[in-house]
Amino acid sequence: MADNEYCTFRLDRLTFGIEVHQVQEVIRPQPLTGVPRSNSVVAGLINLRGQIVTAIDLRKRLELPERPEGEEAMNVVVRTPEGEVSFLVDEIGDVVHVDETTFETPPDTVQGIARELITGAYKLEDRLLLILDVLKTVQLPATV
Amino acid sequence: MGAARGRRSGGRSSEAAPVSEIDEIVGEFLVESYENLDRYDEDLLALERDPKDTEVLGSIFRTIHTIKGTCGFFGFANLEAVSHVAENLLGKLREGELVVTKEIANALLATGDALRGMLSDIEATGEEGERDNADLVATLERLHAGAPVADDVPVVTEAPASDVGEDVAIDEDAAPVTDDEEPPTPRLGDLLIEQGLATPEDVALALHAQELGDKRPLGEILMDQSKTPADEVDQVLASQANARGLAESSIRVDVGLLDELMNLVGELVLARNQIVQLVTEDQDSSFASASQRLNLITTELQEGVMKTRMQPIGNVWNKLPRVVRDLALSCGNQVELVMEGQETELDKTIIEAIKDPLTHLVRNAVDHGIEPVERRIAAGKPETGRLVLRAYHEGGQVNIEIADDGAGIDPTRLKAKALEKGLITAQQAGNMGEREALQLIFNAGFSTAAKVTNVSGRGVGMDVVRTNIERIGGTVDVHTELGVGTTFKVRIPLTLAIIPALVVTSQGDRFAIPQLNLLELVRLEGEQARNGIELLHGAPVYRLRGRLLPIVRLDDELDHTRRDDGREVINIVVLQADGHQFGLVVDDISDTQEIVVKPLGGHLKDATLFAGAAIMGDGRIALILDVLGIAQRARVVSQARERSSALSDQDVVAAVDSDRQTLLLVGVGDRRAAVALSEVSRLETFDASTLEWAGGHEVVQYRDEILPLVRLGDAIGVYGTTAGEGPLEVVVHQVGGRPVGIVVDSILDIIEQELHLDDGDGRPGLLGSAVIQDRVTDVLDVAAIVANVDPARFASDAFLGA
Missing domain, CATH: 1.10.40 (Ribonucleotide Reductase Protein R1; domain 1)
Structure with missing residues (x-):
């Protein structure tokens, strides 16, 4: 928090940010092994240098439209108390430095589940940087 | 004792060393001393058996001497004092002036305990505690002063016993025991x-x-x-x-380091696999041969690293002789402990995990299993009881048996006790077969010891034993014969990290099935593939050697769309989980391989079908199927054959009341009826045209016998049954070893659930009714339904001749 640096990525037409210290690494598209009968937002498992990491489809998690066919997802691997989790995102952006004073709580333009998972937004010059609550995001609601 | 001296001077010179370094030296001293003391106990027991074994005596002496020497320069005065008097006593034993008696052995064992106590104080606080060892010291001194034995052993006068440790090689002729004194390694x-x-x-x-x-x-x-x-x-x-x-x-290595190595090797293996695959695409021969070597070396490295984590089970067992000895002394019985297969190797984590359960089983065997001497004599058995520990590998698992030749366990007494403690109801007790009754000992809060001793019989234990063993994927079973003995059989996997698994596919995805759960593979081809699996309205079964094996399709469980059923080949993997067997239909069976089990993240907690994941040779991930999870999900439970055969018909009727039941649901008219699956020996379909009449009953010819039929609708007074031309669905039940068929309209399902019986309307042939799958269902009293059919009549030669 202190350094106000965020790793940014794109999902649909939105730009999201995760605090830099929560991000372990960013890796290119990985082969996914699906897990039948698991939560629908779980895209599958990836092999991260011998470690098995659950990949969560952030588009599904945030109830955004599905990623178009043929578009491969990048992995943003985040650290959580329960081990690493990979977020599948559309495109990786820069690490940005933000000005604390430009922060605002979630704007009404964000609706649905996303409102719970987004702590707020930094008003960048050309767009809004939506800040994702990583811990809430990896806590999947119980399903069937 | 040059080594000890060297150590001492080394200690002096390091006095100026930083504190942490001294701590490190003390730490090493502690670890080494603990290890030596463990061997010390073993040695003492060996010496007790064979007091003339000078080699063992030498080893005991060295242990104490080393501790004495080392603690001297650390300034642990109490420790030194105790070990000093013990050393004196041992010196006399070595000189042959005294022979080992039970009293001496006890005192020396107590010395070991006292030393351990002080060592643990040092470990905890860095200083030796204020333990009072005056009694022990007095005992040791008294024994030391005891009269020398009047044997013809030449008495060594030159060296007072207290000096023996300092100068052992004094007189080799007079004291041959010194021969085995460990010399410093010759240069x-x-x-x-x-x-x-x-x-x-x-x-x-x-x-x-x-x-x-x-x-x-x-x-x-x-x-x-x-x-x-x-x-x-x-x-x-x-x-x-x-x-x-x-x-x-040998050297000591931190287990954490080994774990890390293991992970690194895992990664290396994957990198190796990728390189090996590149080679086939790119035919550069020097690259090919280099990668070939890399391949071999990696494989060997992997095996080597895995081996570092393996330890012989003897490492756990070596504490047991002492346990047995002390316990036998306090229980007043005599026990000979026999150990077979100490060298059997297990993963370190597993060794740690089974330590306590094993010790408990051994204690139980000595305390409750083997009878006191008088009772053994009265029973015509040898005075000394035999406790056999046996370990061996079998099918990728390790079996450990703990067998005593004691009184055995009386199932009747178990039941009475369980009843008294309110663990079971009188009715349950009545229905319980011997095997089930034996399982009672694993219940929490159960103990049959007539008297509570300080070692066992506190009512905690066996349930903990079972829980601990099951936690590491093992099982524990008990066999007993009254008056002859009891055997506990523990089966555990070799390692938690690497397991042999069968790799199968479903819709192109690979899945691993732990070998532990695998019973056999069945392959159906052609005609068999089309008809082998009989569909009983949503409950498919396969007749495996005449037994009904519930069938689960992996595709269904995985929510994959099932491919058409017209397959030419059907692969059935016969699995066992929690005592239940079922067949899993998979698309293809690849091979068996060793897999490294990796846990799934917390986000997949609800994916109960999987026990973990493994990384395969090509770097892709395969999920490991949780066989129990699948069985529970599919609600398949095959009948417990053993149980049904052990119970008489009447037992079965009463057993309907007990908690969970596996039931076969059938349709008759517009009603549904349920029958305990344990009552069902087969399900058959007969063409209506094969019906014949004999002896006032409808019959069909069935397996060279005549099968009398009872129409369920008639028997329980449900009418409107379609007595049409269609095939007859028949539930075959056995009465006195002879089959009787009950004709139903349809077979609906096999389910497992708790049965809450209402009394029903008192119609004949019913135990009552219950709500099953949201429908009121009649629960059948099979014995009553077939009561007026005597199948034996149809079997008699006279009848057949008629």
């Missing part, structure tokens, strides 16, 4: 000179060369100077290595 140069292979001058020169910076080993220098033939140096080196012994050829 190569000395050995070569001794054997006349090199002159002292040559060796001195070579040593000088080393001092001047020649880094080569001594033997090599001598060889290069052609002073000594190469093969002889090798020979002497080999003998030197032997002299070095086990203690110096």
Whole structure:
């Protein structure tokens, strides 16, 4: 928090940010092994240098439209108390430095589940940087 | 005792060293002493059996002497004092002035305990505690002062016993026991000179060369100077290595480091696999051969690293002789402990996990299993009971048996006790077969010990034993014969991390099934593939050697769309989980391989179908199927054959009341009825045209016998049954070993659930009714339904002749 640096990525037409210290690494598209009968937002498992990491489809998690066919997802691997989790995102952006004073709580333009998972937004010059609550995001609601 | 002296002077010189370094030295001293004390106990027990074993006595002496010597320079005065008097006593034993008696052995064992206590104080606080060892010291001194034995052993007067430790090699002729005294490892140069292979001058020169910076080993220098033939140096080196012994050829390694290595090797294996795949695409021969070597080396490295985590089970067992001895003394019985297969190796984590359960089982066997001497004599058994520990590998698992030749466990008493404690109801007790009754000992809060001793019989234990063993994927079973003995059989996987697994596919995805759950593979082809699996309205079954095996399709469980059923080949993997068997239909069976089990993240907690994941050779991930999870999900439970055969018909009827039931649901008219699956021996379909009449009953010919039929609708007064032309669905039930068929309209399902019986409307042939799958369902009293059919009649020759 202190350094106000965020790793940014794109999902649909939105730009999201995760605090830099929560991000372990960013890796290119990985082969996914699906897990039948698991939560629908779980895209599958990836092999991260011998470690098995659950990949969560952030588009599904945030109830955004599905990623178009043929578009491969990048992995943003985040650290959580329960081990690493990979977020599948559309495109990786820069690490940005933000000005604390430009922060605002979630704007009404964000609706649905996303409102719970987004702590707020930094008003960048050309767009809004939506800040994702990583811990809430990896806590999947119980399903069937 | 040159080694000890060296250590002592080394200790002095390091006094100025930083505190952490001293801590480290003390730490090493503690670890070493604990290990030595463990061996000390074993040695003492061995000595008790064979007081003349000078080798063992030497080892005991060395242990105490080393502790005494080392704690001297650390300034642990109490520790030194106790070990000093013990050493004196041992000195007399070594000199042959005393022989080991039970009293001496007890005192020496107590010494070991006292030393351990002080060591643990040092470990915890850095200082020896204020333990009062005056009694022990007095006992040791008294024993030490005891009269020398009047044997013809030459009494050594030269060396007072208290000095023996300082100067052991004094008189080799008079005291042959000193022969086994561990000499410092002989130096190569000395050995070569001794054997006349090199002159002292040559060796001195070579040593000088080393001092001047020649880094080569001594033997090599001598060889290069052609002073000594190469093969002889090798020979002497080999003998030197032997002299070095086990203690110096092994080192301690942090287990965390091994775990890390294991992970790294795992990654290396994957990188290796990728390279090996690249080679086939790119036919560069030098690259190919290099990668071939990489391949081999990696495989060996992997095996090697895995081996580092393996330990012989003897490491756990070696504590047991002492446990048995002490316990037998306090229980007043005599027990001979026999251990077979100590060298059987297990993963370290598993060794740790089974330590307590095993100790508990052994304690139980000594305390409750083996009878006191008088009772054994009265029963015509040898006075000394036998407790056999046996470990062996079998099918990728380790079996451990703990067998005693004691009184055995009385199932009737178990039941009475369980009843008294309110663990079971009178009715349950009545229905319980012997095997089930035996399982009662694993219940929490259960103990049959008539008296509560300080070791066992506190009502905690066996349930914990079972829980602990099951936690590591093992099972525990008990067999007993009254008056003959009891055997506990523990089966555990070799390692938690690496398991043999069968790799199967479903819709192109690979899945691993732990070998532990695998019973057999069945392959159906052609005609069999089309008809082998009989669909009973949503409950498919396969007749495996005449038994109904519930069938689960992996595709269904995985929510994959099932491919058409017209397959030419059907692969059934017969699995067992929690005592239930079922067949899993998979698309394809690839092979068995060792997989490294990796846990799934917390986000997949609800994916109960999977026990973990593994990374396969190509770097892709395969999920490991949780066989129990699948069984529960699919609600398949096959009938417990053993149980049904052990119970009489009446038992079965009563058993309907007990909690969970596996039921076969059938349709009759517009009603549904349920029958305990344990009552069902087969399900058959007959063409209506094969119906015949005999002896006032409808019958069909069935397996060279005549099968009398009862129409369920008639028997329970449900009418409107379609007595049409269609095939007859028949539930075959056995009465006195003879089949009777119950004709139903349809077979609906096999389910498992708790049965809450309402009394029903008192119609004949019913036990009552219950709500099953949201429908009111009649629960059948099979015995009553078939009561007026005597199948034996149809079997008699007279009848067939008629």
